Amino acid sequence: xxxxxxxxxxxxxxxxxxxxxxxxxxxxxxxxxxxxxxxxxxxxxxxxxxxxxxxxxxxxxxxxxxxxxxxxxxxxxxxxxxxxxxxxxxxxxxxxxxxxxxxxxxxxxxxxxxxxxxxxxxxxxxxxxxxxxxxxxxxxxxxxxxxxxxxxxxxxxxxxxxxxxxxxxxxxxxxxxxxxxxxxxxxxxxxxxxxxxxxxxxxxxxxxxxxxxxxxxxxxxxxxxxxxxxxxxxxxxxxxxxxxx
Amino acid sequence: xxxxxxxxxxxxxxxxxxxxxxxxxxxxxxxxxxxxxxxxxxxxxxxxxxxxxxxxxxxxxxxxxxxxxxxxxxxxxxxxxxxxxxxxxxxxxxxxxxxxxxxxxxxxxxxxxxxxxxxxxxxxxxxxxxxxxxxxxxxxxxxxxxxxxxxxxxxxxxxxxxxxxxxxxxxxxxxxxxxxxxxxxxxxxxxxxxxxxxxxxxxxxxxxxxxxxxxxxxxxxxxxxxxxxxxxxxxxxxxxxxxxxxxxxxxxxxxxxxxxxxxxxxxxxxxxxxxxxxxxxxxxxxxxxxxxxxxxxxxxxxxxxxxxxxxxxxxxxxxxxxxxxxxxxxxxxxxxxxxxxxxxxxxxxxxxxxxxxxxxxxxxxxxxxxxxxxxxxxxxxxxxxxxxxxxxxxxxxxxxxx
Numbered sequence: 001x002x003x004x005x006x007x008x009x010x011x012x013x014x015x016x017x018x019x020x021x022x023x024x025x026x027x028x029x030x031x032x033x034x035x036x037x038x039x040x041x042x043x044x045x046x047x048x049x050x051x052x053x054x055x056x057x058x059x060x061x062x063x064x065x066x067x068x069x070x071x072x073x074x075x076x077x078x079x080x081x082x083x084x085x086x087x088x089x090x091x092x093x094x095x096x097x098x099x100x101x102x103x104x105x106x107x108x109x110x111x112x113x114x115x116x117x118x119x120x121x122x123x124x125x126x127x128x129x130x131x132x133x134x135x136x137x138x139x140x141x142x143x144x145x146x147x148x149x150x151x152x153x154x155x156x157x158x159x160x161x162x163x164x165x166x167x168x169x170x171x172x173x174x175x176x177x178x179x180x181x182x183x184x185x186x187x188x189x190x191x192x193x194x195x196x197x198x199x200x201x202x203x204x205x206x207x208x209x210x211x212x213x214x215x216x217x218x219x220x221x222x223x224x225x226x227x228x229x230x231x232x233x234x235x236x237x238x239x240x241x242x243x244x245x
Numbered sequence: 246x247x248x249x250x251x252x253x254x255x256x257x258x259x260x261x262x263x264x265x266x267x268x269x270x271x272x273x274x275x276x277x278x279x280x281x282x283x284x285x286x287x288x289x290x291x292x293x294x295x296x297x298x299x300x301x302x303x304x305x306x307x308x309x310x311x312x313x314x315x316x317x318x319x320x321x322x323x324x325x326x327x328x329x330x331x332x333x334x335x336x337x338x339x340x341x342x343x344x345x346x347x348x349x350x351x352x353x354x355x356x357x358x359x360x361x362x363x364x365x366x367x368x369x370x371x372x373x374x375x376x377x378x379x380x381x382x383x384x385x386x387x388x389x390x391x392x393x394x395x396x397x398x399x400x401x402x403x404x405x406x407x408x409x410x411x412x413x414x415x416x417x418x419x420x421x422x423x424x425x426x427x428x429x430x431x432x433x434x435x436x437x438x439x440x441x442x443x444x445x446x447x448x449x450x451x452x453x454x455x456x457x458x459x460x461x462x463x464x465x466x467x468x469x470x471x472x473x474x475x476x477x478x479x480x481x482x483x484x485x486x487x488x489x490x491x492x493x494x495x496x497x498x499x500x501x502x503x504x505x506x507x508x509x510x511x512x513x514x515x516x517x518x519x520x521x522x523x524x525x526x527x528x529x530x531x532x533x534x535x536x537x538x539x540x541x542x543x544x545x546x547x548x549x550x551x552x553x554x555x556x557x558x559x560x561x562x563x564x565x566x567x568x569x570x571x572x573x574x575x576x577x578x579x580x581x582x583x584x585x586x587x588x589x590x591x592x593x594x595x596x597x598x599x600x601x602x603x604x605x606x607x608x609x610x611x612x613x614x615x616x617x618x619x620x621x622x623x624x625x626x627x628x629x630x631x632x633x634x635x636x637x638x639x640x641x642x643x644x645x646x647x
Contacts, residue, residue, distance in 0.1 A: 062320075119517055198327075202508075216494045218494075227487045
């Protein structure tokens with residue numbers, strides 16, 4: 001019977017949602033408000049390079065794609081985005097922090113964020129970034145409502161402010177909540193681009209591809225009508241095809 | 246005929262084949278919109294072959310490199326994103342077409358005698374497509390791939406005596422890893438694919454032997470003109486080839502709209518968990534099969550007892566093989582069988598409901614829906630032999646209508 005029990009176990013484990021934050025029905029998910037265009041994504045990329053890239057890689061993406069996809073100039077990318085760590089312009093966007101050291105310092109290596117937006121969704125990332133609270137019991141001093149016991153500290157606290165477990169403001173941030181939320185939304189937009197860099201290409205090409213196919217469809221319809229006309233005329237089919245050979 | 250084509254035709258029956266299957270294959274003139282699915286499926290198989298060829302050229306079947314190589318296709322390969330979206334979204338569209346094609350068959354009685362083998366071979370193609378789709382979605386080695394590979398191969402464990410060794414054989418080792426990816430790639434691009442191709446050829450040859458059915462479910466061969474050609478039949482080429490060309494246009498427009506504007510179809514065509522690299526330490530938040538398999542998963546879940554659940558699931562997969570014999574009414578088309586038509590529509594809606602509920606988390610509020618839909622779906626097969634003998638039918642026309 002043990003194999004049946006094993007099978008049962010597998011099916012039961014299929015039925016049980018195991019990620020704690022996946023089942024968070026009490027979480028009030030916030031939608032980031034941004035217009036998803038190149039300007040927003042570039043702003044997000046700059047913000048990401050300044051605040052996130054010291055720890056997080058986006059290693060599926062290469063610096064040069066920021067020029068091709070977003071229209072940034074090479075010098076802008078080199079000045080504002082690339083970290084002074086000997087990174088190559090054609091190389092992947094990697095954090096300069098060695099992952100084994102990061103694991104030692106933070107308990108866990110910071111994840112690569114290349115596909116994070118498609119994996120967790122924009123709402124999750126946005127809400128997560130805005131849900132840190134001060135918790136002296138944690139080694140980093142930070143905890144998070146949507147990702148309890150997370151290893152990441154609230155790196156954006158100087159700008160967004162520090163709140164306590166009940167949402168009370170301990171230190172106000174340097175930015176107004178509206179400005180801060182806009183910055184975070186920009187980062188979310190950048191991560192959305194990073195997880196799906198074909199987006200701008202698809203949007204630019206889509207209308208042409210659909211247009212050509214619609215044209216083909218119309219021509220095919222006219223061709224069909226022309227061929228079927230002789231069926232209607234004769235009432236029934238007589239093989240009127242021009243015999244080849 | 247040129248001397249060259251005479252030379253060729255004495256050695257290879259080109260003209261004969263074209264005549265038999267295209268220019269002198271007489272198809273009923275009253276095909277409706279549901280009849281586009283067959284030729285579109287043929288088109289999609291070719292598209293999967295082409296996109297699959299390019300994907301395989303960039304794919305690395307190792308547990309270390311698979312996910313990265315697929316992301317390399319998405320990020321670094323010219324047009325790689327287009328090729329991959331074609332291949333991935335193509336699967337979902339193939340299953341939409343397959344379901345439409347099968348429903349059309351049941352609606353007009355195309356599975357009834359003398360077309361039993363057309364139906365059976367077609368259903369085998371559907372089952373092979375499920376296997377092909379399964380080995381295919383393990384290949385990118387995202388976290389969904391990993392866990393799907395683990396769970397599905399472990400089902401083989403239930404086989405008496407040889408189960409555990411068969412599981413090891415399927416995986417190429419104790420767990421899902423490089424050996425699994427390599428044998429799944431071989432199955433995906435060689436064995437399963439070639440069997441599917443062979444089955445498609447058999448499906449078409451069998452169909453052309455008995456001739457196509459039509460929405461009225463009557464034989465067009467019963468009324469032939471003086472020239473021996475069916476009065477209600479028209480040559481497949483050029484009439485249906487140009488008509489299908491129009492169908493191809495409409496279909497491709499929908500296909501590229503999906504690829505360009507909703508390639509993941511909000512997580513239905515490409516699930517979120519495929520975007521995390523395979524990780525045995527991270528279990529999935531919710532393991533649900535892709536939408537085209539979820540009706541069977543919902544039926545498995547509907548039964549509180551696991552053994553009966555598996556039995557129900559396997560039964561529901563195999564029951565359609567018997568349909569040509571379960572239906573005992575002399576009338577084929579549902580156009581003249583209102584009761585059968587109602588039953589079929591209820592079964593169809595139950596199947597769609599099961600597909601939806603199979604994607605939901607296993608919450609008690611869905612249990613009732615799951616069970617009612619399972620009962621209604623299986624009820625179709627159980628009641629069909631009885632109802633088909635006593636149901637009232639409308640008079641069937643001699644010649645095709647519309």
